[in-house]
Structure formats: structure tokens, C-alpha cells
Amino acid sequence: MAEATAESVGAAATVSETKQNHRLERKWTFWFDNQSKPKQQGAAWGSSLKKVYTFDTVEEFWCLYDQVFKPSKFTANADFHLFKTGVEPKWEDPECANGGKWTVTSSRKANLENMWLETLMALIGEQFDEGDEICGVVASVRQRQDKVSLWTKTATNEATQMSIGRKWKEIIDVTDKISYSFHDDSKKERSMKSRYSV
């Protein structure tokens, strides 16, 4: 993964230098957490979480997506993240601290790939009316069941979260119910407590 990342970063840099680029409304950062390697004993959560690349053009986005950020390329446990630049994909980040996430699960790899890509395009294309409320998205590749989570900022603002949840379901073409959990609850207990559903 590290080699592929380095190659794609080089390729992305080439694209940004040679072509006329289409600038996005804001900067975004890809992160990657490879959980397939054995962790050192006592390693804290997040020790394998790495910031990979920050971009602000459409061309860089496609280059990075095509060459690296396809969850289906990965079979072992891993998390792929796209977050607003400056926001870390952690409960501890000030933008996320009072937030939560909408989560959708998937037992098919192709499904994960589609939902991930549709969400990425919606975020960089600013398709959410409540764009300021969104922190980022995480695709989790897991042996049993993959999932995608959309992290938002103000968990207690139910109306806003419901509106984001409805819009997200349209974007990823999901009709089953999806659930929203508060990071504060996740800190206290391992199982995901659902606060809202849509």
C-alpha cells in the first residue's frame, strides 16, 4: 500500500502541474488506517492511522481515487477516510468531539465501492445543503461486513442530522433504514447505540 501511495502521489503531482485544473470549493484530505499489520503491544487506537494526501482539484481527486483509494483493492481490515482538511478522523478532534455518524453496512464489496465513490463525489461537489455540518466519510473494510460512515459535527441537532441522513440515502441509493450514533456513546460502550434512524 505504501508503494502504491507514493506512486499515486507522484502521478497526482504530475497531473496538477501539466493540466488546467478545476478547483474544488475547499480542501480535502485522504487518510488511511491499515489494520492488517500486527499492532505493537499496548499501541493506542489510531497508531496506524496516517494522513496520506491533501488536494483541492478535481484532477487530483480522480488520480488518487483511481490509483489508491479504492476499498475493494483491499481484503484485510482497513479504514479509508476523506475528511475536510484540518479535521482529523478522530472523536478527539474539536470538529468531531460533539458529533456522531450515520452508518450503512454492506455485505458486498461492489456495494461498498459504489457507496464510497458516490459519497466522495457528493462531498467534494458540495451536494449537501448542510455542508458545514459534515466532517468526512469513512469506508471500513471488514471481513464480516463492510461499512461506510458519514461523520457530522453537532450530534444533538436532530433536524440537521435527519436532513443529512435523508440526503445521503438518496446519494448512495439505499432504501433500508440507516442509524445515527453519537461519538459520546461510542466512547462509553463498544456496541453502537442508535439515536436517530431514517
Ligand code: MGP
Ligand atoms: P470503530 O472502528 O468505530 O468500530 O471503533 P468498528 O469498526 O465497528 O470496530 P472494529 O473492531 O471492526 O474496528 C472500534 C474501537 O476503536 C472503539 O471502541 C474505540 O476503542 C476505538 N476507536 C474508534 N474510533 C473511531 C476512535 C476515535 O476516534 N478515538 C479513540 N480514542 N478511539 C477510537
